[in-house]
């Protein structure tokens with residue numbers, strides 16, 4: 001590849017750093033409306049795909 005040296009390492013590193021700092025994609029939780037990552041368990045209400053995944057009992061046992 002004759003074009004591989006067109007940019008300095010610093011220039012490429014700076015561009016990649018900008019991409020990584022991009023705002024994450026968020027979707028509102030269908031249950032509590034809190035913005036969360038798609039296809040992830042909701043950290044607020046413990047629900048994923050309309051199902052309660054984290055038991056509410058575990059929260060009560062904190063004390």
Ligand SMILES: [Zn+2]
Nearest residue numbers: 029032042045
């Ligand atoms: Zn939620």
